Amino acid sequence: VMSGSYYLADVFEYFEPLTSRIEEANYGEGMIAGLLEPGRAERSNGEIIGIPYGIDAYGLMVNNELLEQAGVEPNFETWEDVLAACAVIEEQLPDIACLSYPSAQPEQSPTFFIAIYDGTYINADGQYELEADKAAAAAEVVGQIWGYLPPNGLALTFEEAGQIFMDGQSAMLATWPSFVSTALDDPETSGVYGKWSQVPFPGKGFPWLSLWNLFVPKASENKDAAWQWIQAFAGEANAKEWYTKYGIGSVWQSTYEDEELAAAHAHQWPALVADFSRAKNPPLSGEAQDFLAATLIEIATGQKSAEDGIAEVNEKWQTIPVPPAILEVAAGAGFQAQ
Template identity: 50%
Template sequence: MSRAKTVWTMRRRKPGLEAGHVHGRRRGAPARLLAGAALLAAGLGAGAPAGAETLTFSVMASGTYDKAAAGLAPAFEARTGAKTVIAAFPWAILRQNNITDVVTGTNQYQVMSGGFYLVDIYPHFVPLGDRIKQDKLADGMIPGLMDPGRSEYFNGQQIGFPYGTDVYGVMVNDDLLKRAGVEASFKTWSDFLAACPTIESKLPGVACFSHPTGSPEQISAIFLGAYAGTFINAAGRYELDTAKAAAAGKLLAELWKHLPKQGSAMSFDEANAAFRDGKAAMLVTWPSFANKFLDEDASPIKGHWHQVSFPGPGFPYLSQWQLFLVDSAPDKDLAWAWIKTFAGPENARQNYERFGIGSPWKALYEDPELKAAHAHDWPARLADLPRAQNPVLSGEALDFLNNTLQDIANGRVSPEDGVAAINAAWANFPVPPTLMETARSVGAVAAR
């Protein structure tokens, strides 16, 4: 096999895209999916030279995962002789492209990056259990991360291999909260909300918190933390507990009153900057999108902030990026070799330090030097990890939830009417059997 040049195609990332979804089958796909088929070629480079084997990896264009993949590709090519194509797309396009690639039988990607929202194409992913066992990879993984509800399973077999592990977090400005006389310990989101008037009265011109509100899918992270109800009724259909969901919606609407000025449409970068520059006393976001920025030498709050445990009574949102080996891959050993190269423990420290990619590997967090440098953020993150999980929702159900929560938070609809609209729409969304298995295991199904 001849060696060829790496092709790294990166699309501009929409500000703040990190999590969300779509569906279909290989045959008879809906027109809305087939309409996206033309996007598939957009991120792919020129064809491989005659006789060269090609490994194409679809990944989110975020300036993190895609850059890490591009940095590892040349050495992988040199070792395997395979042309390595990094097809990078903003999250919404990535999700569509992954599904459309399978639905249409285009089969351009041998390894896909994604998560639970790819549930409708799970039958086309190769079970990885034997390969994981053969390479003893479970031995070095943080306990629980390859369990159902965190890693992806189909028919009882693990099909997803974790590589980018992050848990939604709350960061606090130590100096500002001390001046406000607020203890940075919030058991519930009601406790968090109760602190906001005190912070803003004691610190004129400072907002209680900032959040990437301009990305509609991010609002569910706070809702999931504030909501302690089920997501599927006893009949096996999607349905929120009306009273508990309305209470969480009311809390969102109150929280939104304590954002910075023009704070209801902030990008990730804008939310991070507001916190770094002292315009917000707290920040609610994905740590992997903020911590490196906050700890730069030029950051005025370097050494003056820390992460606290995510409030309840619900659960912290888990971002557990997975790698999937597609069943149409002509060389599955090559595809698995890429999965181990990109997601394996050997590159965990480099991926974390250079790109901020949260690692699923125990060794990273046990490194004495790194552990000391991250005494302000790692303890809370690692403490939250065991209770973090993905929502047991299909892409359609999660999208409708996020859009309606935006209407509730911004006062366009009452919490009660919004929850009623969610449940009415959800009644038409089937619960995929694979998600039902997970939902039962995490207590997300209402008792009969």
């Protein structure tokens, strides 16, 4: 058994189809809605090849006490709504940054773009291509968001971004929830204990999904044993224990319906689970995603205009082949132009 995610698309053809096994075992019954759909559980040649077992989706955490002081309600449908709130926070709380975010992690730069952009990623000819006007408009907003980061906000690691929020020095934090939730809820060390909550990730696009899958390589000598192990490890029976002991995000709805756990996480789970159902992976190979990420950083830091940057992305993407597995997912998830 092998663990991985969408970035393995170039080798998906070497994994065993699992659709028939899923159907025979009725395996998806009780999963969070949509996790076996294209863009989530990995597929190849029309077959499900990946079994989801560990989930996270990019989240937006807010300091309710600071937002109340600034007179801001955290009802954000779009990132333009967040920008409007940031302007108020900057005016009312001049010593507080609006937003903390791991900007020093270059691979994270598509976070806001994919949440804002609601266009396609692959053209009708099966080649990577963004809708230029929509993409440039989204990239422009990304740059505006970066303008509200803390004074040293262009070089924040995951740990530093989380610490700024935990110390009460930023009103909001955008990051992977699993990276910070336990620390934020620690009454001994967290400056926002009892003061923070998670809100639905804004945008007309989608929150970035982190969904680990388990695969059975076609070269596996005992595929039946591999399937039995996957069901035992990733199945519903162990989900609560894996979450509470090891922080592995559960893909099973029953975990989030557990009365004791739900009460302890009432400030986070409603938004978290709602984001799980909306979250997707961008239909990009590693090379295509890396070039987009690097270009978005250049746009966000003012090194080039949004229009020029997106034009460069589309030009570069014409030289990058789309793996068949990604093309299949893109068509099924509405990411390909008709």
